[in-house]
Amino acid sequence: MKKVFLSEKNCLKDIIGQNTAKEQLKSALIMNRHIIIVGPPGIGKTTLAKNIAKLLPKQKLVDCAYHCNPENPICPDCKSKINSNKKLKLVEVSGEKRFVRIQGSPDLTAEDLIGDIDPIKAMRFGPLSLEAFTPGKIFKANNGVLFFDELNRCPEKLQNALLQVLEERKATIGSYDIDLNANFIFIGTMNPKDSSTEKVSDVFIDRFDLVYMNYPENPETEKEIIKAKGKKILEFPKELLNLIVCFIRSLREDDRLEKLPSIRASIGLYERAQANAMLNGRKIVCFNDIKDAVVSVLSHRIKLKPSSKYLISPEKFIEEEFEKLVDSKFSELKSEKSGLP
Numbered sequence: 001m002k003k004v005f006l007s008e009k010n011c012l013k014d015i016i017g018q019n020t021a022k023e024q025l026k027s028a029l030i031m032n033r034h035i036i037i038v039g040p041p042g043i044g045k046t047t048l049a050k051n052i053a054k055l056l057p058k059q060k061l062v063d064c065a066y067h068c069n070p071e072n073p074i075c076p077d078c079k080s081k082i083n084s085n086k087k088l089k090l091v092e093v094s095g096e097k098r099f100v101r102i103q104g105s106p107d108l109t110a111e112d113l114i115g116d117i118d119p120i121k122a123m124r125f126g127p128l129s130l131e132a133f134t135p136g137k138i139f140k141a142n143n144g145v146l147f148f149d150e151l152n153r154c155p156e157k158l159q160n161a162l163l164q165v166l167e168e169r170k171a172t173i174g175s176y177d178i179d180l181n182a183n184f185i186f187i188g189t190m191n192p193k194d195s196s197t198e199k200v201s202d203v204f205i206d207r208f209d210l211v212y213m214n215y216p217e218n219p220e221t222e223k224e225i226i227k228a229k230g231k232k233i234l235e236f237p238k239e240l241l242n243l244i245v246c247f248i249r250s251l252r253e254d255d256r257l258e259k260l261p262s263i264r265a266s267i268g269l270y271e272r273a274q275a276n277a278m279l280n281g282r283k284i285v286c287f288n289d290i291k292d293a294v295v296s297v298l299s300h301r302i303k304l305k306p307s308s309k310y311l312i313s314p315e316k317f318i319e320e321e322f323e324k325l326v327d328s329k330f331s332e333l334k335s336e337k338s339g340l341p
Contacts, residue, residue, distance in 0.1 A: 098144025
């Protein structure tokens with residue numbers, strides 16, 4: 001990984017923009033630091049983590065669910081084969097296939113991630129034997145990337161279990177001590193403005209470096225992302241794309257909003273406008289195609305602050321703000337001179 005970062009300046013190509021976050025991420029990974037990417041939804045946190053996995057070199061590993069290193073296997077099956085002098089089957093595994101995603105949830109338990117003692121195997125091999133231990137999801141990221149999305153949604157008890165694994169490579173499950181040799185890059189994500197989250201302890205967060213991401217830096221970057229990530233089935237005039245980006249970015253600057261629209265909103269409006277044009281039998285998007293989609297695409301992607309939400313609905317807010325922006329900056333798009341309805 002270090003060689004790739006030093007030899008290729010623009011190795012994180014899956015994300016457009018976010019240059020500061022990319023440099024911070026590379027700096028942390030060079031020193032094998034655990035990382036949490038902090039930012040609002042829809043800005044590419046998952047894509048950036050997957051890009052890291054793509055950069056991992058292909059490796060000859062055991063053909064098992066835990067991608068064991070043949071010289072130091074971690075799963076009971078591989079260890080059992082070695083003890084029985086059986087040959088391990090090796091396969092070449094790409095970095096992408098060594099990317100394991102865990103979705104943060106209050107329902108997750110330490111046993112889900114780390115593993116547990118199988119009572120049937122415990123009766124056969126003994127309760128303290130390695131063979132009785134069934135590894136959890138965390139082991140599938142062995143020799144790869146463990147991506148923990150929405151880390152601040154998991155309960156504090158689970159944070160404590162992860163703390164021990166990340167710091168000591170050891171886990172305690174009930175009365176059992178399980179030594180871990182799993183080798184992985186840990187990348188977590190957090191949305192700092194999400195209210196439905198668990199408390200993240202200082203002891204836990206102290207083990208990480210935080211990399212901050214935000215919405216696209218400027219309109220040109222956002223337009224580039226829209227054209228790269230959005231589906232294009234019809235001609236989309238440049239002036240109308242400017243309108244979409246300008247409207248979305250104006251909403252992000254509105255101090256009446258508590259929840260702001262992400263880049264997914266921009267892409268959604270771009271795609272839905274094309275679909276509306278197609279349904280109307282046209283091969284080029286017009287102003288009304290965007291106007292007819294704004295409420296459907298945006299009203300649920302914003303949240304008004306208490307001082308405003310009792311005065312106006314999100315749907316009405318979007319309609320009014322769109323009309324205001326068009327009248328002040330894009331009125332020519334509604335005129336006949338523009339060639340658009």
